[in-house]
Amino acid sequence: RKEVEQDPGPFNVPEGATVAFNCTYSNSASQSFFWYRQDCRKEPKLLMSVYSSGNEDGRFTAQLNRASQYISLLIRDSKLSDSATYLCVVNKRGSGNTPLVFGKGTRLSVIA
């Protein structure tokens, strides 16, 4: 079983739609959680960190359920520019400066 699992998609949604991505992780030692965005043939870039209390950044909301080892990302009012691959990421162990473990990514296409 992979350490981080997420639905690869693709998710094809119209502009203005709300879309949700989910992922699960297997390593209970992970303490830091993130969503990264990766555009085609580009490097991953941090979209947002994910906290147990849930957090929101504009149209993006992330949730973490430690008991279920489940992370989600909600995108409201989708824009064409949101089209990308969204990577669910946890750190390998503990907190602080440790390697990241990535899911395969979920591809989103927002269509006009």
Place this chain on the structure above:
Amino acid sequence: GAGVSQSPRYKVAKRGQDVALRCDPISGHVSLFWYQQALGQGPEFLTYFQNEAQLDKSGLPSDRFFAERPEGSVSTLKIQRTQQEDSAVYLCASTLGGGSEQYFGPGTRLLVL
């Protein structure tokens, strides 16, 4: 300011050839990570350094892979006797430390024929 840079951006190698990939982290960043991203997959951890010390090399797929960061700044990932399965994008990331954000370079796209 300047981000993480990597060179070359593209490399085509014949099977059996040795290659060296370079990473220039953001100035002052203590930690440096190497990841390998195969087509259609997420990045996978290879190794990481804190200053010049290689703290974890558990992700290196074989003893053909070797990484160094002798002065705690620039790092080189070397692959000896390349195989077709080594074809991937090799990403370097750096961070200030203490759990702060990892910033990724643009990657080196390696194709082994």
